[in-house]
Amino acid sequence: MNISDNNRITPDYISDLNDNEIFVFGSNLEGYHGGGAAKMAYERFGAIWGQGCGLQGQSYGIPTMHGGVEVIQPYVEEFIDFAAEHSDLTFLVTRVGCGIAGFHESEIAPLFKRALSIKNIWLPAGFVKILTEE
Numbered sequence: 001m002n003i004s005d006n007n008r009i010t011p012d013y014i015s016d017l018n019d020n021e022i023f024v025f026g027s028n029l030e031g032y033h034g035g036g037a038a039k040m041a042y043e044r045f046g047a048i049w050g051q052g053c054g055l056q057g058q059s060y061g062i063p064t065m066h067g068g069v070e071v072i073q074p075y076v077e078e079f080i081d082f083a084a085e086h087s088d089l090t091f092l093v094t095r096v097g098c099g100i101a102g103f104h105e106s107e108i109a110p111l112f113k114r115a116l117s118i119k120n121i122w123l124p125a126g127f128v129k130i131l132t133e134e
Contacts, residue, residue, distance in 0.1 A: 008122040010092045017045060017058050022089050024079065026096040027052045027061035036099040055082070064097035069107050072097060076111040083121050091121045098126075106130055 014023060023045040025037035031052040033042035038061070041047035046057010053061045053075055060082070062075045076096075083091045093112065097103040109127040116123075116131055123131075 008119075009128060010094060010122045010124050012125075014040075014092060014094070015044070017092075018090075020089050021058065022055070022091045023059040024091050024093040024096065025059060025061060026064035026094070026099065026101055028065035029053070029063045031061070037094045037096075038100075053078075060091065062096050064101040064103070064108075069103070069111065072108070073111050077114075080112070080114050080118060080121070083115070084118050087120050089120060093121060093123050093127070095124045095126065 017023060023041055025041045025047070027033065027038050029052040031048065031050040033039055033047050033049060038047065041059040041061070042049065045059040047059045047061060048056040051061065052063050060079060062072070062079055064072050083089070093115070095105065097108045098105050105124075105126040109130040112123055112127055113131055115121040
């Protein structure tokens with residue numbers, strides 16, 4: 001399935017969420033949400049200071065600041081499983097790991113390959129482009 005056929009592309013900028021929407025952001029393990037999408041999650045969407053991963057308010061943190069892609073992957077897998085179990089929610093994945101963490105979309109997007117088949121996960125356009133061109 002091509003995710004873009006269903007318009008499941010995360011907007012480039014998210015300032016508000018509907019009640020059933022979750023803002024998915026890159027975090028650090030310590031949960032210090034001081035910059036980038038993490039700061040937005042903390043200031044607007046209920047991210048909890050000191051909680052680095054998982055559901056928190058209307059946000060979901062995926063740690064990306066503690067190593068390479070291989071140590072991020074288990075957190076992405078955990079997120080995808082969580083989203084699949086919560087089909088009543090829509091998860092808007094930001095460019096996780098591609099801001100302050102310094103990864104390129106081509107490094108992070110493949111971690112989300114399985115998310116293409118999960119109807120309640122929306123991905124950034126760049127991730128979708130990479131995943132559907134493989």
